[in-house]
Amino acid sequence: MLNIGMTELLAFGIISLLVLGPDKLPEAARFAGKWYAKIKRMVSNVQNDIDRELRLSELREQMQNEMQRIKELEQKMQAQMHELQQQSHPAIEKNQQNAVPDNKNAPIFYVFIPSSRFEGVYFKKPKPCVNTAANTDSLNKSQPSTAPFNTQAAISPLNHFKVAV
DSSP states (O other), X not given: OOOOOHHHHHHHHHHHHHHXXXXXXXXXXXXXXXXXHHHHHHHHHHHHHHHHXXXXXXXXXXXXXXXXXXXXXXXXXXXXXXXXXXXXXXXXXXXXXXXXXXXXXXXXXXXXXXXXXXOOOOOOOOOOOOOOSSOOHHHHHOOOOOOOOOHHHHSOSEEEEEEEO
């Protein structure tokens, strides 16, 4: 670390022995050793802090690169989803137009879905229609039908859906 050889160390020891004397030399050596250890710890801590900061900056850079890549992938996926939605709209409209078969003799399937609760249906008598046409006599002559109405068919615990195939 300090690049001191054996001869230089021996010369330093002889000079310190002559200057301090044999009484104060052990005390001075302890003092120098303590300061040397403190300085070595501080240098080690600074090196560790610098290494840690370098690793953190590298991790931040990697994280930013990954976030950028994720954003690019998200934009690409959104563009693909938008393209798929644009492509599917004509197909959906075409399917909706073809939902009812052209063949009137095609089989019709009924789907019955049980209702969660019973719902009754109530019918009121129809009110006479007011017509401003000149021929109101024919309207007055026509009476509502008095034929019996099948209420069992009208009041049902099932919801009926007619599905054409």
